[in-house]
Amino acid sequence: MTLMAPFDTITSNRDLAARTSEKPVIGYLANTVPHEMIRAAGAFAQQITGSPEDETPDALQHMEPFFDGWVLSVFQRMLDGRLSHLSALVIPRTSEVMLQLYYFILEYKRQNPKAGFPSPILFDILHTPYDATARYNAGRLARLRDRLGQISGTAMTQESLTQAIDQADEIRGLLAQINALRTADSPTLSGAEMQRITLAASLMAPDEFSEAAKNLIFAGGTGQRNGPRMVLTGSGHDTDGFHQLVESQGAIITSDNHMHGDWRFLAPVGQGDPMQALLTKYHRNAPSTRSYPRAMNDARLIEAAERGQAKACIFFTEEWDDALGFDFPTQRDLLADRNIPVLFLKNQSYRAPDRAAQSEQIAQFLADLSSAPRSPIHKSEAVQ
């Protein structure tokens, strides 16, 4: 068995561990749901992602085609019964499309009361950095704790919460150690591999992930990698398809500044009162599309670039992006100040990405990088 096999097995069959678990399974979306609570409630926590391979004809009977592709995919899987193993699905109020997905599920259930859907739970977490927001979020967190306890039949205790937090922080720590393999001066892990490992951490039982992760860390990675170092930012990537495309052309993605990337493991929950620690983590230290103010997003990208020692950036936005594009001009200029040029891949299809066109643009970008002088670049020249 290769070092990557445990991770690859689960990322190619994402329901596998959940469906074989003897515990009730509670799904969740994105990086802003306290999955620690799900485990503290005695349930198996499975992150639900979209799949670009999904046709979504049933979802499109209800949803407009300009929903994010991954949301259409999740809704389709719910409609055709592929999420029937979930007792509940926790949806954070972390982007407008996630909130809308919650409402679409609610409405479908209203119109089809016999539909065997998992119970949708809205976790109305807000991301403004104010004390009033923290007080509101504290109420939402307590409500989520109670709902999860009702669904699993196991009330959470301080002890069970603390234990689940410690376990999740250990996973975060392992992910950070693995990530160091690709951010090292001489990387021994690819961006595509890191992407699959990060996803696997949200799909596997913690002890199984921990064992596989430690084996990989002990081995020191999967082999030497070379090439121009990139930071990938913008829309989330729930597969490693794009990473593979970039890295097949000789570059290496050394940091992922998006929902399914480094955001998942950078900030631990930490010690102290578990509810307060979870509140601080998910209110203030869990990045999201709705993070406010914008300067936080800008700073996060610069940190990601520095963490990965990036020489260039790929700013990737999906076809129906209506928010991240507003960050682009400012971030392009901030990166230019650091002599980091940007390839802006906008309007990218989720289901049917034009890989040939992407490949061509990446190849040209890499060619320009290799021929570019080392003097500071002008902001207007910083984007392809």
Place this chain on the structure above:
Amino acid sequence: MTDRPQNLSDILECTQSARDWRRKWLTDLRTRVFERGEPFVVADGVAPHEIPHAMDVPVVSVPWYSAVISAKRVSNFYFDYLEEQGYHAGLPRYISLPMASAMHGDPDIAPYGGLPRPAYMIARLRGDAGQRVMELWAKALDCPLYILDASSDETMDPRWWERNRYDWENLYGSDRLDFQVEQIEGLIDFSEKHLGRKFDRKVFAAQMTRVNELGEAADDAKKVLAAAPKLPVSVPEQLQNIMTPTWFRGDQWATDHVRRYRDELKAKVADGRAACGNERMRLLWLNNGLWHDTGFYRAFEETHGATFVWTMYTNFLSDGYRKYGDDPIRALAARHISMNEQLHTNPWMSEWILQMAKDFRADGAVMLTPMGDRMQAFGTRGTKNACEKAGLPVIEISASMVDSRAWNRAEMQTKVGAFLTDRVAPIATARRLREGAT
């Protein structure tokens, strides 16, 4: 104030009065703000304008200024400018026009020479784009920005308009209202600091009472419109008489105006006056307005005898804004807390529209699915499905509210015309037979 002559297409005398009020307000704004340097505030459409209003400070609403830029036909210039700056073409249009105008900064291009620096701006964080736009805009104008975060309803009790006026504490939930009240109290402190004025709670309470009275008059007007054998005034004329009072809610003029509007409507109905004498088909206009071509609302009167009888603006002022209760600040919190969802999220959107279809005896509907503003469009498919299921045919047209570059009037007219002939006409004929008309 010198009133201009009545537009020939107006049926009501009060319509010109609404235009004149708007013009006078604009003149006053320019005098007070542009010449004397008095403070003003820029605010989202669904933000509590009532706070600066109560402090006698004018509010420029984002959708209004966006519509002004569109009406002055410089929107395309600004959209091109945004793309040159790196903002991709798929980003929301409606809310980003004023930001573009501020970023560009040339007073010779911006309507009225561009907005001067406001005392502050208010943003309510509904979609993911709005918070970015308002922040970038505030930065471009170098002015303070007050943020109200937006909590979300978890249950969506379908018939919101029946509980919205009195039972709002239970409809929206005390936790959400507590949070919203806290944010509004913060806005009051922020306003006092940046305006250098004291917020008078008695003045505010009186203003809230007037908003309820305004809503009552708007509800009366809606009932007159709905019950009339033929629609007495067109949708564009309805908009003239409703939208301006909506933006000036709380002002005695607004309440008086809608009462006058209601009374004139009653008189016109008694006289048998109809906006479209040849009215045969009654249509709902679903979702946002087509602000760059409001003439489209009347494009089917001569050819098909089809008239738009209702838009969401016809009576959202009555169903959405009225809030009765002993605590005016908490009532204000309830006003905006779920406003966008009522108009754009199902089942709130679809159930209200189905009720309006019954009230207005509609035969069909035309739905605008906004291009480039998807947050305004997430409820469209579900609403269309619900209407069709209830026997109300719907045609969906995809267009920007403010960007005319991709709008092909002739093509849309043909498409909607065919829909009216094929799907709406038989339903309208059956209705007229039921109603005993010929």
